Amino acid sequence: APLDLIVRNARVATASDCFDADIGIQDGRIVQLGQGLRGAARSIDAAGRVVTPGGVDAHCHLDEITSGPVRMADDFDTGSRAAACGGTTTLIPFAAQQRGHSLRAAVEQYRERAAGKAHVDYAFHLIVTDPTPAVLQQELPALIREGFTSFKIYMTYDDMKLDDGQILDVLSVAKAHGALAMIHAENADCIQWLTRRLLAAGRSAPRFHAQSRPMLVEREATHRAIALAELVDTPILIVHVSGREAMEQIRWARALGLQVFAETCPQYLFLTADDLGLDDSYHGARCVCSPPPRDAANQQVVWNGLTEGLFSVFSSDHAPFRMDGSQGKRPEGCEVSFDRIPNGIPGIETRLPLLYSEGVLGGRITLQRFVELTATNPAKAYGLHPRKGSIAIGCDADLVIWQEGERVLRNADLHHNVDYTPYEGRTLRAWPALTLARGQVVWEGQFHPCHGRGQLLECGPSSLVPARRAH
Numbered sequence: 001a002p003l004d005l006i007v008r009n010a011r012v013a014t015a016s017d018c019f020d021a022d023i024g025i026q027d028g029r030i031v032q033l034g035q036g037l038r039g040a041a042r043s044i045d046a047a048g049r050v051v052t053p054g055g056v057d058a059h060c061h062l063d064e065i066t067s068g069p070v071r072m073a074d075d076f077d078t079g080s081r082a083a084a085c086g087g088t089t090t091l092i093p094f095a096a097q098q099r100g101h102s103l104r105a106a107v108e109q110y111r112e113r114a115a116g117k118a119h120v121d122y123a124f125h126l127i128v129t130d131p132t133p134a135v136l137q138q139e140l141p142a143l144i145r146e147g148f149t150s151f152k153i154y155m156t157y158d159d160m161k162l163d164d165g166q167i168l169d170v171l172s173v174a175k176a177h178g179a180l181a182m183i184h185a186e187n188a189d190c191i192q193w194l195t196r197r198l199l200a201a202g203r204s205a206p207r208f209h210a211q212s213r214p215m216l217v218e219r220e221a222t223h224r225a226i227a228l229a230e231l232v233d234t235p236i237l238i239v240h241v242s243g244r245e246a247m248e249q250i251r252w253a254r255a256l257g258l259q260v261f262a263e264t265c266p267q268y269l270f271l272t273a274d275d276l277g278l279d280d281s282y283h284g285a286r287c288v289c290s291p292p293p294r295d296a297a298n299q300q301v302v303w304n305g306l307t308e309g310l311f312s313v314f315s316s317d318h319a320p321f322r323m324d325g326s327q328g329k330r331p332e333g334c335e336v337s338f339d340r341i342p343n344g345i346p347g348i349e350t351r352l353p354l355l356y357s358e359g360v361l362g363g364r365i366t367l368q369r370f371v372e373l374t375a376t377n378p379a380k381a382y383g384l385h386p387r388k389g390s391i392a393i394g395c396d397a398d399l400v401i402w403q404e405g406e407r408v409l410r411n412a413d414l415h416h417n418v419d420y421t422p423y424e425g426r427t428l429r430a431w432p433a434l435t436l437a438r439g440q441v442v443w444e445g446q447f448h449p450c451h452g453r454g455q456l457l458e459c460g461p462s463s464l465v466p467a468r469r470a471h
């Protein structure tokens, strides 16, 4: 059968190799790799430019239900649009259980929120906030079997956090049914105690968010999460690791042979606590996220962890809240104390170009490592590999053609529905010139919408977890 499309003269980069080839695509899949491919209805000349697998963003929040008047700015339409324009072709946002409701209800609710809207493929992580016997014994095992093979659990946030006993219960289900647990590790009681003291002293500006969540609260919770996983004897992945102290705990666990994986995010490479403000201005609310960005020394330590392999996954943690209006960073239109500012920053479109520019072209990580961190490993971690995250025969034709050259990052050029980027004014050294999602051009300097093109993916077991070693 003839090919639908050939991407010619690609400098193909995978997690293991770099080679020159034409890529032959049929029915949305890669079916040929070779020199001088012929016989396609259409061809695109990559002209010797780098071609990577489309990004897999394994940590992003879209249209998630939040408490009070606050709403996320991006739904599955605008969020997946921004992702595609930034070279990301697979999203794994969250289906969050609300306390008092079933997990099944959450899955149905978020399925509906995505259906007919997403421009790129997606899967869901579950968020377990209410591990009742029904959830633990029936719902979770059934959902894992249906392809929802990962879930996030929180050690902080009043409406989400689980206590240690509940975490042990949930981890036991992960072990019994072969799911992977992602853990948000911060000590809730320490944060609450520090917050009360700061507020009592009149320190309520955004910058005090960082002081209410110092690195030791992350370090302690990271250690505790590791101990709980060790007790149950199951792998975990610690999300959004911000710096040295938590990394030391993870390194220690891995040296013991424990299967503890780690993710970091752009904000820990490119922002510091200073971005939350040097004075009491509310401007800093835009960079309020948890854990908070640390300092320049920790940025360097996080870079080292990306280079050396301490981190397996690099995700955006896109959590979109607008600075204007009344539903985002200013709830009900007000400047609120730091503990009431919605947590999170946007980054779904800037994740890949920032890491390519500063990591690959900045000489800190290899192109192979870039692909591994942004596509191959997230696909493996959440059971989507080899369909997603690689360039090989049989993979989905999710590809990015890169354009090198200097360009200043402006929010006005981005495609999310957030009215700022924390990275405004930064110079990029590369960005996606063209994105293919299952063989269709979704971005070529212009966005090609196709609401509902994105399909819900069924996830298998994690293949990041190696064969078990006796210990």
Ligand code: URP
Pocket (backbone or CB within 6 Å): 061, 184, 240, 288, 289, 290, 291, 317, 319, 343, 344, 345
């Ligand atoms: O501040 C953050 N990271 N907000 C998003 C929710 C989460 O905890 O990942």
Ligand code: ZN
Pocket (backbone or CB within 6 Å): 077, 078, 449, 451
């Ligand atoms: Zn649209």
Ligand code: ZN
Pocket (backbone or CB within 6 Å): 184, 239, 240, 290
């Ligand atoms: Zn989190």
Ligand code: ZN
Pocket (backbone or CB within 6 Å): 059, 060, 061, 317, 318, 319
């Ligand atoms: Zn998050």
